[in-house]
Amino acid sequence: MTSNAPFAAIILAAGMGTRMKSARHKVLHPIAGKPMLRHLTDSLATLSPARTVVVVGALKEQVEAEVAGKADVVVQQPQLGTGHAVQQASVALSDFDGKVLILYGDAPLVPATTMTRLLDALGDDVAVAVLGFRPANPGAYGRIIAEGGAITRMVEYKDASPAERAETLCNSGLMAVRASDLFPLLARVTNNNAAGEYYLPDIVGLSLADGRRCVVIETAADDVAGANSRAELADLEAIFQRRRRAELMAAGVSMQAPETVFLAADTQIAADVEIEPFVVFGPGVSIAGGTRIRAHSHIEGAVIAENCEVGPFARLRPGTVLGKGAKIGNFVETKKAVLGDGAKANHLTYLGDVTVGARANIGAGTITCNYDGFFKYQTVIGAGAFIGSNSALVAPVTIGEGAIVAAGSTITRDVAADALALVRPDQAAKPGWAARFRALQAAKKGK
Secondary structure: OOOOOOEEEEEEEOOOOHHHOOOOOHHHOEEOOEEHHHHHHHHHHOOOOOEEEEEEEOEHHHHHHHHOOOOEEEEOOOOOOHHHHHHOOOOOOOOOOOEEEEEEOOOOOOOHHHHHHHHHHOOOOEEEEEEEEOOOOOOOOOEEEEEOOEEEEEEOHHHOOHHHHOOOOEEEEEEEEEHHHHHHHHHHOOOOOOOOOOOOOHHHHHHHHOOOEEEEEEEOHHHHOOOOOHHHHHHHHHHHHHHHHHHHHHOOOEEOOHHHOEOOOOOEEOOOOEEOOOOEEOOOOEEOOOOEEOOOOEEOOEEEOOOOEEOOOOEEOOOEEEOOOOEEEEEEEEEEEEEOOOOEEEEEEEEEEEEEOOOOEEOOOOEEEOEOOOOEOOEEEOOOOEEOOOOEEEOOEEEOOOOEEOOOOEEOOOEOOOOEEOOOOOOOOOOOHHHHHHHHHHHHHHO
16 A cells, blocks of 8 residues: 655755766756756656755755755755765754655656655554665675565675675665654764764664664665766666666557667657657657657657658757658758648758748758848748759748749748749850860860
């Protein structure tokens, strides 16, 4: 049974993150285009916590800006360990006596279902519930010694015996504790250790010494993976991408080579969309069913309707909207471009700050000249219009419905509906000129 009792969450985000070698706070580095911390708070928000407290320290202004309006912020200064960090939330939670979930801002991929399981493990007879995991390489993680889920001992690797080091169940650091137990236990934690810090896991030992029961539940190592370096950040990215690809394919999206497709955290793709290899999605993309995204395309900030085709080698930038059955072909770039139903630009085209009517055809090499070095201007192309290849439409300009722009034209004035716009000199031919030219040049070269 899942408890609906109110709970609070404490998120630790005070660390320096020096191994990131960055001016950006560690927990604000992105996974799939979204800050790590936001991944965690978004998952947490689905459970509707009664209170969320974020503990900050180094670069605190950055973290405060990220959680503004979504959480209370407390400062840990100086930083004297995880136990000391959690203790800073005592004032913010002084009037709260329910369960408290302790999370880490640099471990962003904990599923909401796992958070719920941890809260539910904190039964009436349990002092502390701990989230354990079994990594492929337990390394220097603290070990959890348990029998039937009941913890008998938690030990740091450096203090563990050979038998304890052989145990593969490790401490993730995530816990659930009642507020009425948490802060009194933390008040008893000492810093009598090599680092001179107050360690959060020590509350388990204190509870066991009091004769109280502590339990562990297990989760997958990927659920609690953290990032303290750029390499570990890349590992988190890989975990997110694997999960999201699997979710989309289970929902009816086809991917020929899923390991080559990269998704943003908010990418929305409907069933019966086909995605070819080497496609990258930036934030803000929504794709309706029946659409095909061809290889080597990059799509960001775009809304794509049913039965469209994009690519290969297409770039859709923010503000792009494709109507039903629209087509964007190879080496076409769009930006703030709205294409009506059935409109198409098949090759080698730039469409920026433009509205294209239904069934209009944009020929190869066409560009909308939307920028004069100071301001952007709008181009409007009417329904059913035909823009010939290698045309330049100098904005602001309107091409009327059904109009035809002849190939090679530079259009600087509006074109009426159903009119032909032809802007190029008459073709002239000079018989024999090419042969005479080659003979003259060859003679010069021979001297």
